[in-house]
Amino acid sequence: MSAERVGDIMAILEKINKPEDLRIVGKEHLPELIAEIRNVIIQTVSQNGGHLASSLGTVELTTALHYVFNAPQDKIIWDVGHQAYTHKLLTGRRGRFSTLRTHGGISGFPRREESEYDAFTVGHSSTAISAALGIAAARDIKKEKHKVIAVIGDGAMTGGLAFEGLQNAGHLGADLLVILNDNEMFISHRVGALAGYLTKLLTAGTLKKLEDRAAMFFKRMHFWGSSVLRVAKRFKVLLFPGMLFEEMGFAYLGPVNGHDVFGLIEILSKVKQINGPLLLHVITKKGKGYAPAENEPTKFHGVGRFDVATGEPESSGQIASYTQVFGQTMVKMGRRDERVVAITAAMAEGTGLDAFGKEFPSRFFDVGIAEGHALTFAAGLAAQGMRPVCCIYSTFLQRALDQLIHDVALQNLPVVVAIDRAGIVGEDGATHQGAFDLSFLRFIPNFTIMAPADENELQHMLATALSLPGPSAVRYPRGAGRGVTLDMESKILPVGKAEVRQRGKDICILALGNAVGEAQLAANILAKEGISAGVVNMRFLKPFDSETVLSFVKEVRRFVVIEENAPYGGLNSAVDELLIGKDVAVLNISLPDAFVEHGHPKILREKYGMSGEAIARQVVKWCKSAE
Secondary structure, eight states: OOHHHHHHTOTTGGGOSSTTHHHHHOGGGHHHHHHHHHHHHHHHHHHHOBOOHHHHTTHHHHHHHHHHSOTTTSEEEESSSTTOHHHHHHTTOGGGGGGTTSTTSOOSSOOTTTOTTOOSOOOSTTOHHHHHHHHHHHHHHTTOOOOEEEEEETGGGGSHHHHHHHHHHHHHTOOEEEEEEEOSSSSOOOOSHHHHHHHHHHHHTHHHHHHHHHHHHHHTSTTTHHHHHHHHHHHGGGTOSOHHHHHTTOEEEEEEETTOHHHHHHHHHHHTTOOSEEEEEEEOOTTTTOHHHHHOTTTTTSBOSBOTTTOOBOOOOSOOBHHHHHHHHHHHHHHHOTTEEEEESSOTTTTTTHHHHHHOGGGEEEOOSOHHHHHHHHHHHHHTTOEEEEEEEHHHHGGGHHIIIIIIITTTOOOEEEEESOBOOOTTOTTTOBOSHHHHHHTSTTOEEEOOSSHHHHHHHHHHHHHOSSOEEEEOOSSBOOOOOOOSSOOOOOTTOOEEEEOOSSEEEEEOTTHHHHHHHHHHHHHHTTOOEEEEEOOEEETTOHHHHHHHHTTOSEEEEEOSSOSSSSHHHHHHHHHTTSSOEEEEEOSOSSOOOOSOHHHHHHHTTOSHHHHHHHHHHHHHHTO
């Protein structure tokens, strides 16, 4: 996006360097400012990719929050954080917003180290209420006086952690405001004059005082007073859809129009004066202000570069992605075996399981943002003879570790865990890189763990996993495959057996999954440098092919081990454990023992020495240092 174009669309926005500037600009100019913010977000995301629909849906809400509250003294915690682009624009990051999600630029999610206005680093769902309650409790212990606000989407309310936080907050009676951003995909759609009027009554305190007096009156009546009170409170559900929250100890307010900035400011100004646990129910529309995103909010949840005029994505070539191949293979497996069922945690399109769901609706389950439940649900299916495939992004699988151990592996149930977005993911950054799955899966008994070198091997591994009597995991990367020709039939691979791609006289490169292609490229480069390198596609991390690795000990004295995973617990650890005490040297190449920042995958692989060229440079340097 050119500097001239940015200047054209942000005449008022360029005056906002901190939230209090909103009040200097004046309330009457907020609609114009909101239009400018939407334009900047659309233009920037069209170039950089990102979470568009969710951020467009919260422009008015975010503007009103910063107009009424006094951040950073008041703490605003965003659940997931993919709706916080307006927040970034209003909190001193306008000048860097064009760097959104680029390497060295600002993150696509709130990060504490990026700004004092980001009260909590986020990227996963359903965490905001628990975090906000902790912040509120710390405030009270320190006897400070400021407000704490958690903004959580309706989708995130399908996660159990959100309800754990609500229950505890209601029990403690904490002074905490939870804003439920209902973007027309959950709960209520009641927005109108009556709902708005009743909410104003509630925020004014009149109806709440009457309710408290009635409760006191009925509680004084022995025997039947408490029963009458329960009936009276439940009658309130006819007017308000928030009885669940009331029962958990929250005063429920709403629903209100989340795109009426003046109405939001009025309500939030009154809410600010009320103490105790409050839940404000706000109705918004995902993609608001950009027709393609309004019409297809799921498609524009997370997008790459696209044409603003049409909403169409930029062409990425004809090579199928790993996700597409997984989805196609699942349909084939479903046709072949009626026991195959598919499970996703609110990622039907993202995991490629939408096609399976359309063909086999009775065997497809989207359980919402509930990864732990997804695994235990799969275990129940497997216990009754079904063959469940549970597809979860690597970064979200971390949330279900206990279920993997206690409910799946302990009973040795044939649950297939398909791990999408494994390894370097890219621009979503530290909260989303799939850096740990090999490490935490390898120590779990009974699991078979495999990673395909290409999309053809992915379909074979899925077929192999479905043939096993116990639990298995297949991990594969985000994005396009390597353009190999797919076999017509998916075949079952020999379990625990590596594939020797080539043998070498000087070194042996052991690689797993996506790293195999880079290892092959490195071997080709090294050949030009006079270094003969063998390449082994390990295929399986568990069972580990010790026999093949040890066969190379007789031929070479140097091993290079490559994996897109943390340095401990995965392939590098397995090889080091096997070769300890042997008269060989090992060069370990992996992701660092640190959280990997956001940036294009090619940039990150080069930085961390995992591209073919970078691997070759390291090997040449390593070999020369020993001469």
